[in-house]
Amino acid sequence: MPVDYSKWDALELSDDSDIEVHPNVDKRSFIRAKQNQIHMEREQRKNHILTLKFERSVNDGLLKRISGLLAALKSHASDAPASSSTSPVEPEKRYEAMVEEVGVHLKRVEDLQKELQVKLDELEGEEKKKITSENYHTGFDSSHVNKSASPASDSKPKEKQAQPELLNPEYERKLAAQQDQPALPAQTSGAMMTTISYEFITAHPHILAEKESDGLLVEAFDASLENKEDFARQCVHQALLLQYCRALGKDGVPLFFKRISQKSNAHEMFFKDVQDTYAKIRTRSRQIAAERAAEGASGGVEQIQLHAVEPGTTINITVPDPTSEDEQVKQARAIFEGFKPELRKALESGSLDEVNKVLGDMKVEEAEEVVGLLGDAGCLSLEEQIIDATTEGGRKQLEEMEKLAGGAGETAPSGEKELHPDPE
Structure with a gap:
């Protein structure tokens, strides 16, 4: 089947046009000059079209006035003035000559309108021959999105599907109570969020980032320094939970909850890791607290005391x-x-x-x-x-x-x- 290239005939000259120029003429300069010429001619053609349209609108108004004047003269032809002794021409002939002169002007304006219309059609036809960016327009635009209707509920009862055991099954009720609280930064809110579960991690996969688990461990250390042991243990548990899910790869979240829900070696290993990590954090926090207490006891408090400097x-x-x-x-x-x-x-x-x-x-x-x-x-x-x-x-x-x-x-x-x- 032959390829039809006729649709490209309406394109103007472009930078990659395959044209041949004289060897002494730079091709890029020639194309640029040709483009400038095309743009200039297009602008002149636009201005000419606007001028012709304006002239036609003025002539339309003039035709109405001349036609009205001519009709008024013809209607008053019987009321022509009587003859005068000083005028050699008869009154009827003079009045008819005046009406005829007005008709000549009307004919000239009508002929001029026809000429303007021919020129206007010619210029507009030439304007439509070439495709330009001004001819582009939006064919259709709609922001309506058809939503698929929800399938009708089956009358047959669905079989109960096996679901993984959740660490905190009541998280939805607790989350609803926390929705009115102001939002916190990602790291802080992750530390305060003690209701991580399978559905929550699936809905918020961004909390699997390494910075979130690190932030939870930092919160656990700070809580241990403040003697908030329960909160510290919970932060350690959630931090290691995120680490395990991240380490298991792409499908780590469902795989982790599936293994942890079973009483297996994975279950024991995870909770042993949580306990060991918490014990290390608690031991280090106790050491830091003891060091601070010792520094406070040895250093004392800075005081101002009065003593004589010179002996005697x-x-x-x-x-x-x-x-x-x-x-x-x-x-x-x-x-x-x-x-x-x-x-x-x-x-x-x-x-x-x-x-x-x-x-x-x-x-x-x-x-x-x-x-x-x-x-x-x-x-x-x-x-x-x-x-x-x-x-x-x-x-x-x-x-x-x-x-x-x-x-x-x-x-x-x-x-x-x-x-x-x-x-x-």
Whole structure:
């Protein structure tokens, strides 16, 4: 059967047209120039068609007016004016000449309309010869989808089919109660979802991803740290369930539930794996809890304490006099009155240990602020300590201070000796 190529005759020149050009002419440039020429001619033809249509619409209106005028003149031909002495032409002939002239104009417009129509038909025919993208249109468009009718229910009772045993057969009721809760991220919701079953995994295959089982194990570890053992064991169970289904391959979900529903080695192996994994997580969480407790006991809590830095000096505590008329003392007393009762009581006792005890119970930021206010109020002052050398304790303290002073004195001369050596 011969192939009919006539349908391609209506196509314009394209980039892959098989044409022959002069060797000195670039084929691509020639095709591009030819395409530009075709587009230009098509645009000119469109504009010409629009112009002809507009002229025809104007001429249609003009024909109506001329036809109306001609009909009015013919109807009033009997009412022509009488002859005048100044006009050499008879009135009837003059009126007939005017009607005839209007008829000539009507004939010209009608002939022009016919010429315009011929040109318009010619241009439109040429426009329809070639296939362009503007000629494309949607043949039909429908968003209606025919749904197959549900088959009629059989009157015969269906035989009971064997179904795999579900780990949680009441999951539908629990899921209905959880539908009103806000949605959580995939990993968190997987950890909170303790009702995984055969139907649920089949309906939500995305939870078989490795990140979901890893997230469940992380949740189990966190729950074990918080002493939520039941929740931790459940998370481990569900995480390993997902791992086993994923490891069994494409049909792993039905295969796993089929094997797990039977009292076989697979059933025992799975639950033993769950118990061992949970035991490892619980042991590690207990170790971490013990390490944290030990660090807290050894490190203690950061505190602010007052101690004299230089040897031979002591920190004395002074309480502003409430009866003083001095302006500075009044301001210091106002700061003192702003302290907590236990701090005021410790300051009034004059014991630095009592003050340190109160500061130790405060937070670091609060204690630093209190120490600054104590300095502003003048409640703390440094004084040199008077050492009684007649007592054994005083002599020991004096010897220690002399050793410290001697060590400092020996360091300076040695440094001077290095900086300024003796020229001899």
